Amino acid sequence: MKKILLTSWRPAIAIALFICIWEFSTRIFQIETWILPAPTVIVMEMQEVLPAFFPHMVSTIRLVLIGFSIGTTIGIGVATLLHHYDKLRETIYPFLVLSQNIPIIVLAPLLLIWFGLGDTPKIIIIAMTSFFPITVATLSGFQQTDRELIHYMKMMGASKRQLFMKLELPHALPAVFSGIKIAATYSILTGVVAEWLGAQKGIGVFMTLASSSYRTPRVFVAIIITMLLSLSFFALILLLERMFIKWNREEIK
Template sequence: MKKLIQKGWRPLVAILLFLVIWQLATQVFSIETWLLPAPSDIVIEAQNVMDRFWPHFFATLQLAVFGFLIGTTVGLVIATILHLMPRVRETFYPFLILSQNMPVIVLAPLLVIWFGFGALPKFIIITLACFFPIAVSALSGFQQTNRELFHYMKMMGATKSQLFWKLELPNALPSVFSGLKIAATYSVMAAVISEWLGAQEGIGVFMTIATSSYKTASVFVAIFIVMVISLTFFGVIQLLEKFLIRWQQKGEEG
């Protein structure tokens, strides 16, 4: 707890200082609220809109969680296949890279044309945003397996399945969690973007309505909530990482 306080006070002070400068700047330069609201205006707006904001919040949260789970599954499956099948990796790895060169904003209208306005195109967008960092991180983790341990277990008669589940996968977990933390933050952003396709509720819908009405303070409320969700996702993944790879931390301390 003491270490957390010692490490956390500097970012907290920096954030508070930023908010104070923001507040003073809006007052000194007389910036209109519709152009750039002060932090105090955003807090007041949050209190006013929170009752009708909750349905949008839970809609986005549900979409982000399920999309993240789908993206995680797809990323791990792809990484495993590419790792276990070198020829497949040589053939399809460039396509994995190319999949990230397609702008989501450009792809979104096509997904609506192909799959309609339901949940499927939204999940596809979130999956495309999430699976890549997980797949690349996991594949890198697999390839960093200790070769001496690998050959030793192979000499002892370990099968490919045993090598993967008992050596390669456990050693790849730190890399996998690095990808998961990146994907967790991407999932929230992708969920909001996907809601611009025509959803009935969600933070993306809330932001669109607020923007069209020039309610800039409401837009900032949504932005800050998205940031809080992303940080929460990141924190949950970090806690899971500490719980699941204690063996590595003990090894490093020893």
């Protein structure tokens, strides 16, 4: 904790300096608010719209949590399955890679046609975004288990289940949480983008309405809160990582 405090003052000063330059630049060059609002204008706008913005934020968080949970569960499950069956991994893995080359903007209309205008298409998009990094990271973690330890446990008569639960899974947890942290950050952004495609509530809807009416300060409010949500989600996963991987605490720091 002390180390974090000692190293965090540099980025804090850099952010404060950036905000000051931004504020003074908008005033000196008399930049119109609808083009680039000053930070003070954004703060005042945030105070004004926060009560109306709160339901949109809750809607986005709900979708993200559902989609992220589904993507995480399926990702870890698929990685475990591919780890135990080599031929299945050789067959399926290329399709996993190809699935990430399909742009969301192309896939989204198809999901809207197949599943309608409800929450289902958005949850699927978020789950797909979370699924790939978690699957790849988990599979990589399983494969990086020390071969000598595996050989030793086999010599001791350990079954495949014991080998997996006692050795491979614990050693893969750091890699698993690395994938989860990446997916957690992407899931918030994906949730907002998915709401652009059609929704009644959500940060994406709020942002679309604000940009279409040239209320740029409100767009910045949505951007800032989205960033804060992503950082908060990342911090939550980091906290869970510290709880579950106490034996690896020094590496996590």
